[in-house]
Amino acid sequence: MAGLSFDLVALQLFAGLALGAIYVLFAIGLSLIFGMLTVVNFAHGAFYMVGAYAGLYVLMLGGNFWLCLFAVPLVVGLFGLLVERFLIRPLYGRGIDYPLLLTFGLSYVMVELVRIAFGKTGYPFDTPEILQGAVNIGVGYFPLYRLFVIGATAAVLLALWLFLEKTSFGLIVRAGARDPQIVRVLGVDVARVWLIVFGIGTAIAGFAGLLAAPLQGVIPEMGATILAEAFVVTVVGGMGSIGGAVLAGLLVGVVVSMTSLIAPEMAKVSIFALMAVVLIVRPQGFFGRAGLLS
């Protein structure tokens, strides 16, 4: 085996951050929905998968990847709105387990419907031509497309931050998350706020699925694996904390990457080992509020 040169370690660190960016993108939607609506969205992986298939569909209709970047979040977000309005809303106030079971079942239905519509075999999803190949980032070659994913994730985070911190609607969202009762008393339609938040969360999931498609192709089950990993990210970051999801997502990416360098066969386990350690030291995660789940 070649020695651990500085360049290799640096490149490995970078690969970890790039991997982390995908976790972050997936987990922020999950965290947003949980933080605001207290809905543990087990269908998040299915929305992610739908995003990839929606992208495929747009391409089949003759669109290009850049069009997908706008069309897919829109379509998946709208789908999310319908799901919230007609399936999840009737369950508010019945505790955390009802929406959890509903979204769990929903994910099975969605995967099965996609299997019927598109078949069980996967589809290729080519990397857009302009983003193919690798570029030298100083310490070695890194795929251009993964750099694009990092940039896109940063853009989504920035937009989300601006939306939540700088708009009056964002102010209502944050207040609604803290104390929906008071916000309602102030005359705000909280139901509408939650509807939109769920839509945004699913739109981000769809966007993440689209970005992942050129990395691994498209199959109906693609959401299942990442869902487990994303829950680790949200738990480590603190359920419901977007900042926590960002930090934990990057950390998980780096931990996986560094483990891969030393003991590749342990890479998958390292994610769960990290979660165990964090839960022992800080049960609510990095930025989690205690008692959210009770």
Added chain:
Amino acid sequence: MTRKMIKSAPITRRRVLATVGAGAIVAASPFRINLLQAEETPIKIGFPVPLTGPYGTEAQDQVRAAQLAIAQFNDAGGLSGRKAELVVRDDKLNPGEAATRTLELVEKEKVNFVVGSLSAAVQLAINNVTKERGIIFNSISQSDAINEAADFSKYTFHEALNPHMTSGAVGRYAFSKFGKKVAFLTADYAYGHEMVRGFLEVGKAFNIENLGDIRHPLGTSDFSTLLPRIQALKPDILCISNFGRDQQIVLRQATDFGIKKTTQIIAPLLSHASRVAAGPQAFEGVIGGCSFYWGIEDKYASTKAFNEAFRKMYDGKLPTDYGALGYGGVRTVLSAVKDAGSVDTDKVIAAMEALKYDYYKGPQYYRKCDHQSVQSVLVIKSKSSNMRNESDVFEVLSTDEPNEATLRTCAELGHKA
């Protein structure tokens, strides 16, 4: 409640599949009237394959082609009118599940034979059950261990290639052409380990330098953290020993990392279904092995006949590598039944050992000591242009003709002379 939901999904699929399959046979068969006359119970072949999971596509191909073998047997009159039937079960690519399903097939379904599986560890689990119960098992998935004395029994047959044969053929081709510095990226389970062992074995003759073997867990969806290290090793050849979805993803991501520019990627086994699912971009230029490719129909009449029959049964679709194994696995057992004139286990074993057959890929036979099917290995390269049809995805570079010399010897496997 949630548990019920999880369990009911595969059962429904299985039922649909079985119904469709049975319907197709009845509809296709000119002898369907015989079904009503035949009072005897059918000859049942248990068929555990991973319908769900990362090898699901390949498993469905196996089922389709196996149904063709059953249909042909029945159309030809069965065993003096006694028909055959395929009993498919989903082993979920899990050795425990496979053992349970196989036990169920033997005890409850009372199957006469078992054919199937698509993973080294799973077929060993099935083999444990069948050899204990004295049921013939014809494995259609790669394994080296199954031929070794410790796992082998007189009931064990192996229609598939084994890793030693596959990696031998691909290694002999690649090591003489692309360089001596070889790095390995390997799925961390029996199949991967056996492939690497095979490559290192054949590599001795070419003095290859082993730069390192990086192992990844089965079912990895992102290889980006493993690839920088491989790049740093600067290999002439990168040998990727994994399969199914893992293979699709790693080839795609290795392409993104630009590894193909400096390194020839080889894989012991390239799956037709994976190549179709991942597209030409990811597989571009990759060289590997396989047991069957429909394109050899120009060379063998049996391949042409198999392709035609498959096309007819499945709307013009062409069979794939693992599909062909499903066909071969079932057809050899049923041929032996016919030769033996009985489903009696010992008589069928003797008939299988005596078979010299050419059903889909040129001449084959089962070696006496380990029941390994001695057969050709194709070395293939993924195509990305000039494709004749949607199944035209590989180009056959060379063929290792059937030869016992490319197998490990009976003594090496621990069989007494």
